[in-house]
Amino acid sequence: MSARSPGSGSQLTPYLQVAPLALLILALVGIPIGTVFMLSFWESDGISVYPAFTWQNYHDVLTASVTLSLFANTLKYAAIVLVATVLIGFTCSYFLVFHVRNLKWQIGLFLLCTIPFWTSNVIRMVSWIPFLGREGLFNQMLMQAGLISQPLDILLYSDFAVVLTYIHLFTLFMIVPIFNSMAKINPNLIEAARDAGANPFQILTGIIIPLSKTGIALGSIFVVTLVMGDFFVVRVMSGGQSASVVSAMKNEIDQLFYPQASAMAVLLVLVVVLMVSAILRVVDIRAELAR
Amino acid sequence: MSQSTPTRRGADFYILAAFFGLFVLFLYGPMLMIFILSFQGPTGGLTFPMRGVSTHWFHDLWSSSRYGDLGGAFRRSLILGVMAMLITATVCLFAALGFRRRFWGAGPIFYLSIISLIVPGILLGLGISQLFQILGLRLSWWLSGLGAHLSWTLPFGLLIMFAVLNRFDGSWEEAARDAGAHPWQVLRLVTVPILFPGLIAVALFGFTLSYDEMPRSLLTVGGKNTLPIEISNMTTNVTTPALYAIGTVTSAVSFLVIALAFAGIAIIQRQRSRAKRGKN
Numbered sequence: 001m002s003a004r005s006p007g008s009g010s011q012l013t014p015y016l017q018v019a020p021l022a023l024l025i026l027a028l029v030g031i032p033i034g035t036v037f038m039l040s041f042w043e044s045d046g047i048s049v050y051p052a053f054t055w056q057n058y059h060d061v062l063t064a065s066v067t068l069s070l071f072a073n074t075l076k077y078a079a080i081v082l083v084a085t086v087l088i089g090f091t092c093s094y095f096l097v098f099h100v101r102n103l104k105w106q107i108g109l110f111l112l113c114t115i116p117f118w119t120s121n122v123i124r125m126v127s128w129i130p131f132l133g134r135e136g137l138f139n140q141m142l143m144q145a146g147l148i149s150q151p152l153d154i155l156l157y158s159d160f161a162v163v164l165t166y167i168h169l170f171t172l173f174m175i176v177p178i179f180n181s182m183a184k185i186n187p188n189l190i191e192a193a194r195d196a197g198a199n200p201f202q203i204l205t206g207i208i209i210p211l212s213k214t215g216i217a218l219g220s221i222f223v224v225t226l227v228m229g230d231f232f233v234v235r236v237m238s239g240g241q242s243a244s245v246v247s248a249m250k251n252e253i254d255q256l257f258y259p260q261a262s263a264m265a266v267l268l269v270l271v272v273v274l275m276v277s278a279i280l281r282v283v284d285i286r287a288e289l290a291r
Numbered sequence: 292m293s294q295s296t297p298t299r300r301g302a303d304f305y306i307l308a309a310f311f312g313l314f315v316l317f318l319y320g321p322m323l324m325i326f327i328l329s330f331q332g333p334t335g336g337l338t339f340p341m342r343g344v345s346t347h348w349f350h351d352l353w354s355s356s357r358y359g360d361l362g363g364a365f366r367r368s369l370i371l372g373v374m375a376m377l378i379t380a381t382v383c384l385f386a387a388l389g390f391r392r393r394f395w396g397a398g399p400i401f402y403l404s405i406i407s408l409i410v411p412g413i414l415l416g417l418g419i420s421q422l423f424q425i426l427g428l429r430l431s432w433w434l435s436g437l438g439a440h441l442s443w444t445l446p447f448g449l450l451i452m453f454a455v456l457n458r459f460d461g462s463w464e465e466a467a468r469d470a471g472a473h474p475w476q477v478l479r480l481v482t483v484p485i486l487f488p489g490l491i492a493v494a495l496f497g498f499t500l501s502y503d504e505m506p507r508s509l510l511t512v513g514g515k516n517t518l519p520i521e522i523s524n525m526t527t528n529v530t531t532p533a534l535y536a537i538g539t540v541t542s543a544v545s546f547l548v549i550a551l552a553f554a555g556i557a558i559i560q561r562q563r564s565r566a567k568r569g570k571n
Contacts (some may be wrong), residue, residue, distance in 0.1 A: 017389030020382045021445060022400045028442040029407040032418025039421055092314055095307040099300075109311070111553075116318055118499040119545040122523050123538040127321035130328055130535075135338045137324070168317065200303075214369060221409065229411030232505065236526055246411050253510065265414045272409060 040262035049258050056262035066248070067264075071271065074244040077159075078227045078235070081166040085223050086216060088167070089174030093215075094208070097182040113175050125165050125233055132156035132164075157239025166235050170226050174219035181215030182208065217283035221276050228272055322542065327533035335374030337532065348536040358533065359521055367432050368518035369544075372502035374433075375440045379448040379497030380490055387452035388482070391461070404446040415442050420510040430513035440509040444500045448493045455489030488556045495552035499545055 010249040061067055084274045092113065116124060131137050132155040139151040154160055185208065193203050231247035245268045252261040328335075332343025352361060390397060407415065416439055423435050430436075467481045468474075483490070505519040512520065518541060525534050 014389035014392045014394040017385040018394065018397075018400065021386035021404075022396065022448065024382065024438075024441055024445060025400060025407065028445075029403050029415065032415055032422050032442075033391070033406070033410065034418075035422045035425070036414055036418040040418075055358070085375055088314060089336045091307065092311050095311045099304050099307055112315060113318065115549060116305050116322075118495065118503075119322075119542055120503040120519060120538075122503070122505060122519055122526065123325070123542055124322060125535060126522075126526055127325040130324050130338045131321050133338055135336075137339055141417060168321070171314075172318075190482050223407040229409075229413075229506075231411075231413060232523060236523075247371065249411075250413060253413070258417065258421060261417065265411070265417070269410055269414070276409065 036262045036265055039259055040266050042259045042262075044257055044259045046256055048256075050216050057259045058267075060260060061263050061267060070243060070245045070248050073242060074228055074246075077163060077166065077244065078224050081170065081227050082161050082220055082223055083165045084163075085171045085174040086220065088171050089178050089219055090212070090216070092171075092175050093212075096179060097185075098208075100149040101107050110175075110179060111179065113172055117172055121169055122232070124169060127238065128165055128168070128237070129156065129163065132161055157237065157241065158244055159238060161237040162234050162242060165233050166227055166230070169233070170223050173222035174216075177218035177222075178212055178215035182214045185211050217279050220279055224279075225272055229251065237247055325535040326539050326542070329534055329539040330533070333390040335532060337530065337534075348532045349540070351531070351533050352536050352540070355533075358525060358529065358537075360516070361518070361521055361537065364516050364521040367515060368502055371432065371437060371440055371517060372498040373435055373443045373456060375501035376494045376497035378441060379444040380494045382445060383448035383452045383493055384483075384486070384490060386449060387456050390453070391456065401449075404449055407442050408446045412443070412504075413509065415439065416507045416510040416545045419507075423511075430511060432508075432512040432515050432517060436508055436512040436517065439511040440501040440504050443504055443507055447496045447500060451493050451496060452489065455492070459486060488559050491552050491555045491559075493519045495549065498548055501543065502548075503541075 039049065040057055041053050041055070043050045043054055043056070096106055096109055100109060105166055129136070133139070134151045134153060134156070136156065138155060139148075141149045143151065189207055190203055198206065228244075229246055231244065231250045234242055234244045235250075245264060249261045249264045250266070252258075252264070269280050328337070328339070328341070329348055330344050330346065331341055331348060332345045335342035352358060390401075419435055419439050419442070420430055423430055428435070453458040463481050463485060464477050467477045472480065503519055504517075505523055508517050508520055516524075522534075522537055522541065525537065
């Protein structure tokens with residue numbers, strides 16, 4: 001945002017310009033989240049919901065033994081996917097920024113990584129079925145290579161399939177911010193370090209990783225929130241054998257237990273907000289973005 | 292940014308290039324596979340080998356009643372995508388212009404937009420649908436459904452617009468004002484033309500994010516489904532290559548829209564660089 005006084009005269013102008021967005025965001029995000037919060041204190045009998053103020057829903061969720069395992073399972077997915085996407089995203093961005101010297105190629109290859117973002121996640125998930133299935137391509141290849149005699153069953157409809165699909169869907173959310181951070185690194189800095197006798201490993205750990213921190217943090221926020229908010233991938237790709245917090249919540253919604261689902265949602269959002277603020281504590285994204 | 296020393300490419304270049312190549316294969320390979328498998332012969336199954344090549348499963352999609360109202364869902368998704376695109380581009384353009392100045396409430400609006408991106412989509416769907424219930428309104432794809440889509444496209448549009456305006460020099464507007472232009476003339480003749488490539492990018496996000504949106508739509512569209520909901524229902528109960536055929540169709544629409552947006556931006560930028568060269 002430019003420092004000069006843009007926009008025309010009146011003090012009222014920015015309010016008029018932002019008003020449509022403010023009203024829409026308030027009506028479509030603020031009030032609905034408030035509704036879910038309110039609903040988490042209501043009562044239900046599986047047919048209808050009734051206005052009330054009860055802690056029963058929270059009590060039910062917090063005392064159910066399944067809650068802990070749901071959260072543990074969700075966090076396990078998030079942790080594995082986070083590590084994998086950071087490693088892949090960092091390596092790919094590093095290659096694009098520091099090894100592709102032609103700017104046209106760099107932009108082209110970067111766009112190649114981002115195009116799937118504008119296509120359907122459902123289809124991208126479905127597309128793993130012919131590869132991973134019992135009669136899928138991967139099993140056929142392994143059998144032909146003589147590595148296995150029986151097709152592997154754990155490839156599809158398993159935790160492995162869930163994690164693989166997450167990595168497939170969400171790595172680009174890591175590549176884009178890390179690429180942006182890395183592209184801002186002044187090449188003279190690396191040149192100077194090299195002249196001062198730093199080896200490539202020292203340049204990596206002393207310059208590139210610290211200066212990519214913002215990108216890694218932003219990407220981590222995206223990936224963690226996306227994994228923790230998913231119900232569809234875990235439902236389809238685990239073949240119904242695994243569950244996450246949101247997939248359990250979706251089951252309660254399907255059974256019209258809206259207040260219980262809302263209580264679970266509020267708890268999940270609390271956990272997500274805690275994780276995001278932990279990431280923000282490590283890296284001051286606002287200060288770094290203004291750089 | 293490229294390295295300034297023209298050194299010979301070492302082993303690390305080739306290792307990293309191979310890694311990147313594998314990643315691209317990982318990204319596109321499975322998709323490519325279902326595009327091929329959607330042309331499976333009439334007796335073919337969900338996996339290789341191909342039993343002949345045909346467009347049987349595409350015909351099956353439109354002629355069979357097994358798959359529900361795919362045509363209607365497709366039409367609704369296109370209309371929703373266009374509506375979300377137009378609203379997102381317009382609202383975010385003005386909002387981002389307004390955000391260039393300090394005003395009361397800027398922080399809360401920005402944070403609420405970011406919150407919309409990080410809360411689970413189904414939670415917002417639940418909130419919007421229950422809000423409609425409480426207010427006694429009927430759920431419909433073109434109102435509550437559109438609202439749910441906007442809760443997803445507006446924050447993205449705003450962030451892209453911020454990035455676009457970062458590179459926009461406000462002195463162009465000032466010059467136009469000094470020359471006596473009316474605020475609407477400044478907007479129509481200076482700001483919008485300069486920002487147009489960025490607006491295309493916002494429109495691309497608006498359309499594609501809405502067109503492919505599923506978790507927020509699920510509880511908010513009411514009785515009539517959008518295409519992604521129909522497709523996600525098909526993933527659990529269709530066991531023929533028709534599933535891949537619909538995947539190919541919807542991906543083709545996405546790729547067409549992406550190509551149109553990229554081509555639009557490229558054409559404008561070429562014209563601009565030509566105009567710049569003409570002046571020198």
